[in-house]
Amino acid sequence: MTRTPSRADRAWPPSWLLVARTELRRRLRNRSAIVTAFVGPVALAAVFGVLLSGTSSIDVTIAVADDDASALTSDFTGSLVDADTGGDPDDHRDDPVTFVAIDAADAVQAVDDGEVDAAIVIPAGFGASITSGGGGELSVIRDPAGRISGAIAEAVAREFTIALSSRRLAAATAVSLGTAVDPASLDTFVDSTTTAIVEEEPGGGTIDAAGFYGVGMSIMFLFFTVSFAARSIVAERHNGVVPRMLASSAAPWEVATGKVVAVSALGLAGFTTVWGVTSLLFGSSWGSPVAVVALMVCTVLAVAGVATFVCGLARTEPQADGYTSMVAFALALLGGNFVGPGQAPAALRRVASFTPNGQAIDAFSRVAVDGAGIVDVLPQMAALLAFAVLLGSMGLARVTRVMTS
Amino acid sequence: MSGTDQREHSGAPVPGTAPSLPLLRCDGLVRRFGERTAVDGVSFHISAGETYGLLGPNGAGKTTTISMIAGILRPDGGRVELDGRRVDAHDPEAKRSLGLVPQEIALFDDLSAEENLRFFGSLQGLRGADLRARVAATLELVGLSDRAKDRISEFSGGMQRRANIAVGLLHRPRLLVLDEPTAGVDPQSRNQILESIEQLRAEGMAVLYTTHYMEEAERLCDRVGIIDRGRIVAEGTRRELVAQIGEHDRLVVRADGPLDAFAATVGTLAGVREVHVGTGSIDVVVDDAASTLAAVVDAATSDHVVVTGIEVREPNLEAVFLHLTGTALRDRGD
Numbered sequence: 094m095t096r097t098p099s100r101a102d103r104a105w106p107p108s109w110l111l112v113a114r115t116e117l118r119r120r121l122r123n124r125s126a127i128v129t130a131f132v133g134p135v136a137l138a139a140v141f142g143v144l145l146s147g148t149s150s151i152d153v154t155i156a157v158a159d160d161d162a163s164a165l166t167s168d169f170t171g172s173l174v175d176a177d178t179g180g181d182p183d184d185h186r187d188d189p190v191t192f193v194a195i196d197a198a199d200a201v202q203a204v205d206d207g208e209v210d211a212a213i214v215i216p217a218g219f220g221a222s223i224t225s226g227g228g229g230e231l232s233v234i235r236d237p238a239g240r241i242s243g244a245i246a247e248a249v250a251r252e253f254t255i256a257l258s259s260r261r262l263a264a265a266t267a268v269s270l271g272t273a274v275d276p277a278s279l280d281t282f283v284d285s286t287t288t289a290i291v292e293e294e295p296g297g298g299t300i301d302a303a304g305f306y307g308v309g310m311s312i313m314f315l316f317f318t319v320s321f322a323a324r325s326i327v328a329e330r331h332n333g334v335v336p337r338m339l340a341s342s343a344a345p346w347e348v349a350t351g352k353v354v355a356v357s358a359l360g361l362a363g364f365t366t367v368w369g370v371t372s373l374l375f376g377s378s379w380g381s382p383v384a385v386v387a388l389m390v391c392t393v394l395a396v397a398g399v400a401t402f403v404c405g406l407a408r409t410e411p412q413a414d415g416y417t418s419m420v421a422f423a424l425a426l427l428g429g430n431f432v433g434p435g436q437a438p439a440a441l442r443r444v445a446s447f448t449p450n451g452q453a454i455d456a457f458s459r460v461a462v463d464g465a466g467i468v469d470v471l472p473q474m475a476a477l478l479a480f481a482v483l484l485g486s487m488g489l490a491r492v493t494r495v496m497t498s
Numbered sequence: 499m500s501g502t503d504q505r506e507h508s509g510a511p512v513p514g515t516a517p518s519l520p521l522l523r524c525d526g527l528v529r530r531f532g533e534r535t536a537v538d539g540v541s542f543h544i545s546a547g548e549t550y551g552l553l554g555p556n557g558a559g560k561t562t563t564i565s566m567i568a569g570i571l572r573p574d575g576g577r578v579e580l581d582g583r584r585v586d587a588h589d590p591e592a593k594r595s596l597g598l599v600p601q602e603i604a605l606f607d608d609l610s611a612e613e614n615l616r617f618f619g620s621l622q623g624l625r626g627a628d629l630r631a632r633v634a635a636t637l638e639l640v641g642l643s644d645r646a647k648d649r650i651s652e653f654s655g656g657m658q659r660r661a662n663i664a665v666g667l668l669h670r671p672r673l674l675v676l677d678e679p680t681a682g683v684d685p686q687s688r689n690q691i692l693e694s695i696e697q698l699r700a701e702g703m704a705v706l707y708t709t710h711y712m713e714e715a716e717r718l719c720d721r722v723g724i725i726d727r728g729r730i731v732a733e734g735t736r737r738e739l740v741a742q743i744g745e746h747d748r749l750v751v752r753a754d755g756p757l758d759a760f761a762a763t764v765g766t767l768a769g770v771r772e773v774h775v776g777t778g779s780i781d782v783v784v785d786d787a788a789s790t791l792a793a794v795v796d797a798a799t800s801d802h803v804v805v806t807g808i809e810v811r812e813p814n815l816e817a818v819f820l821h822l823t824g825t826a827l828r829d830r831g832d
Contacts, residue, residue, distance in 0.1 A: 115606070115609075332602050333600035333602035334604045336565065336604065339569065339570045341618060342621060497570065497572050498571070
């Protein structure tokens with residue numbers, strides 16, 4: 094009557110996949126999967142979409158230092174600064190980007206001190222050089238941690254150079270045709286082009302608040318979703334199911350891995366739902382789909398690593414709940430989930446780079462704002478995978494010890 | 499429990515199963531939790547086809563011992579060998595020779611009985627048609643075929659217990675380990691469970707059965723190990739354990755007639771140790787009540803004594819436990 098299956102019999106699926114499959118089946122059966130992967134994320138996306146759609150949470154101050162003070166550059170600086178100070182002040186209260194005039198000598202210090210987020214410096218002689226047909230060079234001073242403000246300043250400077258090139262091209266064309274050039278018409282052309290710079294989206298992407306907070310809150314939501322693994326393991330240790338799995342051929346790490354894989358799949362589904370809802374219903378652009386999917390997977394793995402680590406610390410369900418909440422909120426605060434784009438103080442930006450969610454938010458922002466592709470965010474993806482491997486392996490080792498002790 | 503329906507097993511393997519090396523061998527198992535030593539040098543063995551009872555109160559170390567045998571807990575000392583393979587090294591092959599039925603209802607209550615069996619069967623390496631056939635056969639064995647598709651949460655307590663046992667049996671282990679499988683079960687379901695175990699025993703499956711119910715140990719087990727405070731304080735068949743503490747069977751014969759002459763005759767019978775004459779009865783201390791009973795009845799007939807009733811009193815494991823530990827088992831049980 095006895096038959097002992099050989100190893101070959103159980104090669105596929107492995108125990109961890111059997112555990113994961115059963116965990117998903119149970120969560121679909123009791124509908125918690127529906128809530129976790131769809132209802133919750135849809136509600137999350139809807140709240141941020143309805144409340145924040147069409148608004149921008151960018152609040153960036155860029156200084157413009159015109160050392161040249163030529164007619165050419167005055168047109169440019171004047172159009173930027175006057176646009177922010179002229180007319181009814183109420184019209185500018187919600188402007189996401191503010192331009193202020195500054196002396197070139199003070200520009201670096203102002204950025205260092207955080208008085209402004211970035212500065213554009215037009216050197217003396219710039220206008221003369223351009224007018225004489227030579228080249229010119231603008232300087233953009235940016236805080237390395239203030240990526241969004243730097244991107245905006247660079248975009249503005251770039252558009253100014255494009256406008257100058259257009260003017261030079263128009264003038265050269267008119268001269269070559271033997272036509273008298275009316276300077277006023279060129280000014281109008283330049284003004285209209287320059288004005289258009291401010292209204293264009295910086296970097297070619299969109300950083301609307303719904304999308305930004307959608308990412309941040311999705312990661313937060315992910316922490317709680319993935320923490321279900323910890324609670325599940327603790328509960329099933331006490332009701333005898335985990336010991337029974339261990340008494341069969343499943344190893345402790347396989348049980349833990351199966352649980353984490355199952356809830357990570359749900360977390361990924363939830364993340365994707367937020368992406369879909371904010372994109373399709375509220376017009377957010379998260380950037381390159383390939384990069385977004387890759388980042389989502391890396392983020393889920395990193396959060397799963399954190400959750401596995403937390404799981405290893407908990408011996409009771411209340412402990413699992415408490416530890417998860419504590420870690421999720423602490424990381425959310427430190428990682429910048431609650432701070433709008435470009436608004437985090439420099440110290441917080443530095444701290445955020447040491448958190449998985451900080452790395453994830455930075456990478457998602459790059460993809461959305463800078464139009465970065467998957468190659469551009471490889472460092473962030475590597476950091477996220479490092480979090481996943483380091484914390485996940487420590488967590489699994491701890492879980493294994495707890496399960497057999 | 500005292501009565502004539504008690505079974506006494508020889509401790510030898512069931513006919514048809516060849517005597518062999520022990521199927522399970524535990525040598526000097528030790529397990530500590532902090533400062534407390536839960537299991538302190540436990541050693542015993544179980545042969546193929548044998549039912550071994552681990553009898554002791556709650557907290558005696560039964561479940562900890564079982565957890566080490568099942569490879570769930572790592573022993574701090576000693577070793578477990580199952581079918582010649584060391585279990586505590588997390589050897590999956592060794593574990594597949596063992597079926598565990600935990601004390602708790604260790605099932606997913608939001609899955610059906612069939613789904614639970616399929617999952618745990620898969621973990622044991624069963625696949626495809628073999629798995630399906632075994633799930634069906636095992637549900638049939640425990641009387642749950644007609645409820646296979648129902649969720650465990652919809653089962654009565656007794657049905658949940660039977661489903662719990664079914665998971666342990668599914669892969670046809672050589673050794674079935676049951677940890678207090680009748681705890682909190684109604685009498686009807688309890689009897690069904692005990693009958694199932696008796697059937698498995700009859701089929702030659704070795705069983706390790708922990709309980710703090712002496713009557714279950716006496717009914718099911720070939721040999722019993724009495725465990726107290728992490729140590730096995732006595733081991734053997736019921737008769738051997740009783741003999742260890744100097745207790746004997748008693749026959750109380752109620753009769754009309756010349757009781758003194760009857761007592762004198764009975765006193766000469768083989769296996770009779772003492773005879774006391776009471777009012778309307780004699781009290782006979784014997785080595786083995788079952789084998790002496792017929793001779794006593796014959797003596798009554800020859801002495802013209804009319805027997806009106808016979809009561810067989812066999813010293814039970816409760817008496818053994820009381821003698822060995824100084825406390826009654828039930829005083830320290832639930």
